[in-house]
Amino acid sequence: MERHPLKSWAEAAPRLVAVAAGREPADLVVRGGIWVNVHSRELLPDHDIAIAEGRIAYVGSDAGHCIGPETQVIEAAGRYMLPGLCDAHMHVESGMLTPAEFARAVxxxxxxxxxxxxxxIANVLxxxxxxxxxxEALLQPVNIFTQMPSCAPSAPGLETTGFEITxxxxxxxxxxxxxxxLGEMMNFPGVVAGDPKMLAEIAATQVAGKTVGGHYAxxxxxxxxxxxxxxxxxxxHEGTREEDAVARVRQGMRAMLRLGSAWYDVKAQITAVTEKGLDPRNFILCTDDCHSGTLVNEGHMNRVLRHAIDCGCDPLVALQMATVNTAAHFGLERELGSIAPGRRADIILSSDLRALPIETVIARGLVVAENGKIMVDCPHLDWPAHARATVHLGKTLAASDFEIPxxxxxxxxxxxxxxxVENQAPTKALSADLPVIDGLVEAEGEVCQIALVERHRGTGMVVNAFVQGFGYEGPMAMASTVAHDSHHMIVVGTDRENMALAANRLGAVGGGVxxxxxxxxxxxVELPIAGLMSDDLAEKVAAKVEALGHAMQEAGCRLNNAYMQHSLLALVVIPELRISDKGLVDVTRFEVTELIEKVLE
Structure with missing residues (x-):
């Protein structure tokens, strides 16, 4: 079926009315399914959906009057007809993919x-x-809305980014x-202190009548x-406890409960609905950060939805949290998030409401996937050359650059x-007694070295510190130019020679892990676009990520999705302790702190 350019509801209304009335035939009819109504929270068997202009024209017990000679008919055969799933807060770059390949994966x-x-990418370009x-998002056959980033740098004065957002x-x-x-307002200390720049960004968004994203970590x-x-x-979306979710909704905010590749925050918070009985309309499910391995092998919002159900949430309530609640939050309830007249015809056919096999996916009235296979193209932009040349080390790094006098x-x-901390974004501020050998502080036991290598301006600067929790053994190192949010290079290792090798390798290939x-x-894993993404096929990137995971395990790491933990070690807006180009940052006090606490006898 040829795709219709998506018209606004107002532009499409004459055709939608004519189809619903039976005066004109629909483009597509889905017949004989169970209508999952997220407005009334009902399951309504033996219903049909008629679609025209990429939008829903009619939902009722018999759409026979909408069928003409050219109408495509899909037999739902008693399956559930669900709204397409919405991810309320996410970062495409965390998938290591461009928007086109991310769309193709999900x-x-x-x-x-x-x-x-x-x-x-705002921090880099x-x-x-x-x-x-x-x-590139606007080219896709599904809806990718962009939130304008608010905080680059995320914490002014505590990190240096490639660019700043004003x-x-x-x-x-x-x-x-x-x-x-507006994207997540990560500089929460700035908002609390009444910082004019942060408040000006929020005001510009509110004047435009758009939604301000939060981040109170x-x-x-x-x-x-x-x-x-x-x-x-x-x-x-930064809540990790039931009381966090409760506090947010009581203050008129939406509590976004996330399940990413490494962030498991749904279970601890969804009890606010399942046990305390709070109104679920103000709760939303999201992923925040999912890498390509998770997307290809485990799923996306369907994974989050299944998890919420496994945590005791009623399937229809969980589905509301992944569809209509999200649409309403962004002022788009009349546009998407449900199966109802006028909405974009984004529909899933599934034979089980709990296990949620995704059997057919319809987006804007077109079948875009069948039984796990994508049926449409996801167009790419021609990314400029300078977006592929963003790793500037300034010199060839040596083992001596990673020494700690x-x-x-x-x-x-x-x-x-x-x-x-496994499966959570926050870290702990720990202490360790370490030996000094030949004038250098040496990591030992479970403690590894961590280094931040400046990569935006080619200064050659390296900041060194210590990290614990990965469990690495033997001489090794892992380097990544994905280092939220300033996206310098983070290197973690047990051996300085390997740290230099890993860092220089990324300098040579233009970024990655x-x-x-x-x-x-x-x-x-090569990530040549901004040192953050690949425009290669999602399956190929996922295979490299899987190989990376195996290599991490062979080096002794047993953490779930430890790469995601690695990539957040420079995120200076989430407590307790982080590394930046300014040094070691105490995120409970929002100040640079000394690496060495004291000299021991």
Whole structure:
């Protein structure tokens, strides 16, 4: 069936009315299914859906009057007819894929709408990078709405990015056709302190009548939280406890519960609905960060939906959290998120409401996937050459660049250590007593070295510190130019020679992830676009990510999706301890702190 250019509801209304009345034939009719109505929370068997102009014209017990000689008919055969799934908060770049390849990966899983914040590329390429992501998103056969990034840098004064986003950039972007709101306001201390720049970005978004995304990554639910809510963010996805979700919805925010590749925050918070009985209309499901291996092998929003159901949520309530609640939050309830007249014809056919096999996916009235196989093209942009040349090391790195000199005369020191927490974004601020050998502080036991290598301006600067929790053994190192949010290069290793090898390898290939062990390359995922993404096929990228995971395990790592933990070690807006180009950052106090706590006897 030839795709119709998507018209607005107002433009399509004459045809929709004519089809519903039986005066004109529909383009497509889905016949004989169970209508999953997310407005009334009902299952209505033996219903039909008539579609015209890529929108729903009629939903009722018999659409026979809408069928003409050229109408395509799909027999639902008693299957469930669900709205296409919506991801309320996510970063395309975390999939290591461009918007086109991300769409190709998730369409077979039933995702038909995404609300993407491209703040990763904003840190590397600025407003131009956002525009490139926005433009490729608009080419796709599903709905990818862009949230204009708000915080590059995420914490001014605590990191240096490739570019900075200004209130003027935000105001300009609000006029772009695919911009749906402001991306997560990560600089929550700035909002709490009344920072004029942050408040100006929020104001520009509100003047445009669009949604302000939130990010309050603190367990403090006292006056600071209330000040943040007063600043205007309409949602938050950083909750990790039931009380976080409760506090947000009580203040008129939407609680976004995330299940990404490594963030498992649904189970602890969904009890606010399943046990405390809070109104589920203000709860939304999202992924935040999913890498390509998860997308290809495990799923996307269908994975989140199944997980929420497994956590005790009623399937229809969970489905509302992944469809109509999301649409309403962004002011698009009359446009998508349900199977009802006028909405975009984004529909899933599934034979089981709990196991949720995604058997047929329809987007804008066109069958886009069948039984896990995509049926449409996802057009690519021609990315400019300078977007593929963003890793500037300034020199060839040596093992000596990763040395940590000890205070004069010290034999042992107590050092601050970043503690990785499995399946959560926050870290722990730990301490470790470490030996000094030949004037250098050496990692030992479960403690590894971590380094941030500046890669935007070619300064050759390396900041060194310590990290614990990966469990690496033997001489090895892993380097990544995906390092939220400033996206310098993060190197974690047990051996300085391997750290230099991994870092230089990424300099040579233009970015990505590399793991070396015993002086040999064990895994490489090339991410040439901004050092963040590949425009290769999602399946090929996922295979390389899988090989990386195996290499990490062979090096002793047993964490779930440890790559995601690695990539967030520079995120200086999530407590407790992070690394940046400014040094080691105490994110409970939002200040640079010393690596060495004290010299021991």
């Amino acid at each position: 369409i077979p899983h039933g995702t038909t709408s995404m609300f993407a914040d491209p703040h990763e 600025g407003l131009e990078g956002v525009r490139l992501m926005h433009d 209130p003027e950039d935000v105001a300009e972007a609000m006029s772009w056709p695919g911009i749906v709101g 603190s367990p403090d639910l006292g006056p600071a939280f209330h000040a943040y809510a007063a600043g205007g963010p309409a949602d938050d 000890a205070p004069a005369g010290a034999n042992h020191v107590r050092a601050r250590v970043i503690g990785v 590399a793991l070396f062990a015993g002086g040999e390359e064990k895994a490489l």
